[in-house]
Structure formats: C-alpha cells, structure tokens
Amino acid sequence: MPKSNYELRQDLTSGDWILFSNARDKKPRDFVKENILPKQRRGKCIFENPKKAGGGRIISYHPEEKNWKLIVIPNRFPAVISNKEKARIKKRGPFSHIDGYGHHEVVITKNHEKNFAQLPIEDANLLFNVFRERYQEIAKDKNTAYISVFQNRGPRAGASIYHPHYQILSTPVVPPLANHHLENSKNFFRDTKKCIHCSQIEFSHIRGDRIIHEDELSIAFAPYAPKEPFEFRVSPKGHSSYFEDASEYEIHSVVKSLQSSLRKLERKIKNANYNFYFHTSPVKNKKSYGFYHWHIQVVPRLNISAGFELTTGMEINSIFPEDAVKILNKK
Numbered sequence: 001m002p003k004s005n006y007e008l009r010q011d012l013t014s015g016d017w018i019l020f021s022n023a024r025d026k027k028p029r030d031f032v033k034e035n036i037l038p039k040q041r042r043g044k045c046i047f048e049n050p051k052k053a054g055g056g057r058i059i060s061y062h063p064e065e066k067n068w069k070l071i072v073i074p075n076r077f078p079a080v081i082s083n084k085e086k087a088r089i090k091k092r093g094p095f096s097h098i099d100g101y102g103h104h105e106v107v108i109t110k111n112h113e114k115n116f117a118q119l120p121i122e123d124a125n126l127l128f129n130v131f132r133e134r135y136q137e138i139a140k141d142k143n144t145a146y147i148s149v150f151q152n153r154g155p156r157a158g159a160s161i162y163h164p165h166y167q168i169l170s171t172p173v174v175p176p177l178a179n180h181h182l183e184n185s186k187n188f189f190r191d192t193k194k195c196i197h198c199s200q201i202e203f204s205h206i207r208g209d210r211i212i213h214e215d216e217l218s219i220a221f222a223p224y225a226p227k228e229p230f231e232f233r234v235s236p237k238g239h240s241s242y243f244e245d246a247s248e249y250e251i252h253s254v255v256k257s258l259q260s261s262l263r264k265l266e267r268k269i270k271n272a273n274y275n276f277y278f279h280t281s282p283v284k285n286k287k288s289y290g291f292y293h294w295h296i297q298v299v300p301r302l303n304i305s306a307g308f309e310l311t312t313g314m315e316i317n318s319i320f321p322e323d324a325v326k327i328l329n330k331k
Contacts, residue, residue: 231298
C-alpha cells in the first residue's frame with residue numbers, strides 16, 4: 001500500500017498516468033443524481049467565509065484585501081499536495097508511480113450568484129489575470145510539469161458547491177490528454193509546417209457555420225468533430241503557444257468571446273452543466289512547444305458514456321456541430 005494519500009500511478013498497458021487522492025473522499029457531497037445543485041443560502045455557504053474554506057489560509061486577495069472581488073485559497077480537499085521533496089518516478093514491481101506532488105488552489109468570486117457568463121466584464125478580466133498570475137507563480141516550482149485551470153459548473157460536471165468558483169491544479173507529469181493533443185499538434189506541424197489550431201480557425205471561416213462568436217483577436221467555434229453535443233472552443237486568432245505569456249488585449253478578447261458563447265449556451269440549455277478548461281503548453285521544457293496554440297475548451301455534460309464509448313474510446317455525438325451552432329446562434 002502507498003505511504004501517502006496522494007499518488008500518481010502509470011497504467012502499464014496504456015501508459016496513461018492516473019491520479020489517486022484519498023483526501024477527496026472528504027469532499028462535500030451536496031448531490032447524488034440531480035442535475036441542479038441545491039441553492040445554498042449565503043449564510044450557510046462555506047465560501048462566504050473564505051479563510052475558513054481555505055483551512056485558515058488565504059493565498060491572495062484581488063484587487064486588494066479591503067475591497068476584494070476575487071480571492072485565492074488552498075483547496076481543503078486537494079487532489080495533490082506540495083512538499084519539498086523532488087518529484088521522481090519510482091518502481092513497484094513492473095509498475096511506475098510518483099508521489100502525488102502538486103499545487104491545488106481555488107479561486108472564488110465574491111458574488112454568490114453570478115457565474116462566469118454573468119460577471120461584469122471587468123471582473124471577468126480580473127479573474128483571467130488572476131489565473132495568469134497564479135499560473136506564473138506555480139510554474140516557478142521546478143517539480144511542476146503541467147498546470148490545469150478549469151471550472152466545473154453543475155453536479156454533472158463535478159461541482160459540489162453552489163457558489164461559483166474555479167480551480168488551478170498542477171502535476172509533476174504532463175497528463176495523458178494534453179500529451180495526446182501535443183503529439184498530434186507536433187506531428188501536424190512537422191508534416192505541414194502549420195499550426196494545427198491556426199489551420200482549424202482558418203478553415204472555420206470557409207463556410208462559417210461553426211462560428212459562435214468572433215472579434216478581431218479571438219474566435220469561439222465548434223470543432224469539426226466534437227465529442228459532446230454543443231461543445232465549443234475559444235481561441236486567440238493569432239498564434240500564441242503559452243497562456244501565461246498572453247497579452248492583456250488577447251486575454252480581454254478571449255474573455256469576451258467566452259462570456260458571449262456561454263450566455264448563448266445557458267439560454268438554450270436550461271441549467272446547463274459544463275466544464276471549461278484551458279489547453280496550453282506544459283511549463284516543463286517550455287521552449288519545446290512553440291508549435292502549440294493555447295485555447296479554452298467548453299464541454300457541456302449532456303451525455304453519459306456507455307459500453308461502446310468505454311470499450312472503444314469512440315464517442316457517439318447526437319448532434320452535428322453545424323446544427324448545434326445554428327441552435328446556439330438563433331435569437
């Protein structure tokens with residue numbers, strides 16, 4: 001048995017890394033089967049007392065402590081834990097494992113009701129700037145290989161607390177999905193001398209029937225082959241490999257495109273449950289990923305993977321992306 005509650009294990013057959021964390025069993029469970037999180041009164045919401053929610057610790061206030069709009073705290077139920085030891089691969093028989101080293105933080109918005117799509121634009125911009133600031137700080141840890149920034153919206157997407165919040169989680173290895181995307185992007189660049197995401201953005205303009213929102217610097221569009229109904233991507237138009245190095249203008253534009261597209265999704269799908277998350281280059285060996293293009297993926301949680309999907313890894317999507325975008329864009 002492992003000595004720690006936190007461990008990454010590598011599957012011998014697939015080569016994929018799986019993160020184990022016993023501490024997550026203590027996480028609040030406000031739901032079992034429901035599609036909607038019960039609305040908590042502010043007085044009973046744990047995030048109305050962020051210092052208590054962070055186990056007595058606040059990482060940072062934004063823009064300032066007295067009049068804060070966003071606050072960053074440690075996750076009380078972390079999937080990983082930081083320590084001073086060097087993260088290294090160890091062997092257990094034929095298997096490989098690494099101690100579950102990393103950082104796990106929660107970013108809380110002050111407003112108890114307003115999700116990202118409803119935030120004032122200045123607060124939404126502040127949130128993304130905080131993401132970037134924390135990303136840059138965590139990247140200084142030499143054990144960090146990859147940093148994930150995401151929101152779980154609704155119980156089907158993994159949320160257990162009503163109050164809007166976002167998470168930042170780092171790992172000492174590049175996760176399987178990110179690795180798969182990076183490898184495909186690298187191969188595409190090797191074969192075509194083009195960025196795989198720049199090419200998709202360019203092709204989306206040929207017919208325009210998968211575009212949800214667009215301005216001068218960013219675009220929101222449905223991928224050609226999304227796994228889930230109403231899934232979409234928000235990307236800077238100009239080639240940009242690293243979220244942490246994005247300009248203020250670029251971030252502001254992506255924020256506007258994401259808010260506009262999420263509002264369309266929430267208007268068309270009642271009580272929409274979804275995840276949005278960043279795809280960006282790893283921080284380890286950072287200069288090796290100039291071919292990549294950071295973006296945000298939004299995945300509504302409408303389907304449940306069943307036998308065929310689990311045994312083949314091939315999803316069945318019940319709606320073509322062109323039809324999904326037509327629904328989203330209809331006034």
